[in-house]
Amino acid sequence: MKSTAFLLLCSFFLFSCSEKKKSSNDTNKGSKADTTIVSKPEKPVNGYAPVDVSPMDMSYFPVNYPILKMSDSITTPPLARVVYSRPHLQGRNLFQEVLKYGEPWRLGANEATELDLYKEATIQGKKIKAGRYILYCIPQQDQWTIVLNSNIDSWGLHPDVSKDVARFTVPVSQTDNSFEFFTMIFQSTTTGADLLMAWGYVETKLPISF
């Protein structure tokens, strides 16, 4: 019994040690990872395109559309997709070290986050034409303003507000667990989809009707 308790203690100690080590290492990697152009040197050398610290990702609606299409489970066209990069916290506190309330944030990293609407959609009663937009947000403590902007194929910094197409204010909620990587996915609803955005202990949803 004694040895069990000892082992248990040991294992917790080991676990907490490795966690601590990891986070302190990560903090050293780069404190402005999501606001600057970051690149991680790759070994062996890759002169053409080093792998980004904040990897890009893509989410479709209907959810997993490319897989559904590949497996012949869907024949209708897709409705929407986002292409975004995924900064990670690396030990930082989201609203103390990364984002500031009231300041525009690009909802991603590197290239501006892109929303493709394959069909006209309605957001908070406003019709949004099919097409390509970029997204950014202005976070506040209780709500975020999500902005659709027409300055596509641009880099995420310094959004050109003269090209704003629409602004929507949505409430934010606190999550129990922290999201290490910024995450954007679509979740199916009765009228269309929520575009869920989550990072750190915060998540928000932009409801879209098709």
Next chain:
Amino acid sequence: MKKAFGIIILFQFFFISLLAQNSLPPVDKSPMDMGYYPANYPVQKINDKITEPLAARVIYSRPQKAGRTIFGGLVKYGEIWRMGANEATEIEFYKNVRFGGKKINKGRYTLYAIVNETSWTIIVNKETDTWGSFKYDSKKDVARSQVLVQKTDFVTESLAMAFEKSTAGFNLIITWDNIRASIPFTF
């Protein structure tokens, strides 16, 4: 004693897996990336330093060599290869281009290759928003062309793509392992 240890290990795995569930979709093993022609167009755009009009963009995922032989090994000679991972590699032309003696209208396409030792057949296909090359249908090809490939004296760990200027348009450079391919598109 052994049993107690086993329980602890089990408990730890459970604990770790709980932690791992925090983020909804995990970060992909083969991360996605994007390349523009002209190169770095988005940065040029926000700095008002556009060198020439936007012509093309590629979105692809970047598998790693991870100690494997890629060409003739993981990617079999003579078989269709998705030139990426996960979602099918997408190439978008913002103006009409010519490739393999054919005109390609501006728009979004998927990109595949049939790899051989000294040359690749590059395929531009119109079936977009799909996954890999598992449902590749040659009936939806828009253009095909063979390019010679070169051996590099360095090894590229993560599949890489980048556009570069050419005399009549631009080339899409692809490197992985010790192979380099250059795909010429002209205006």
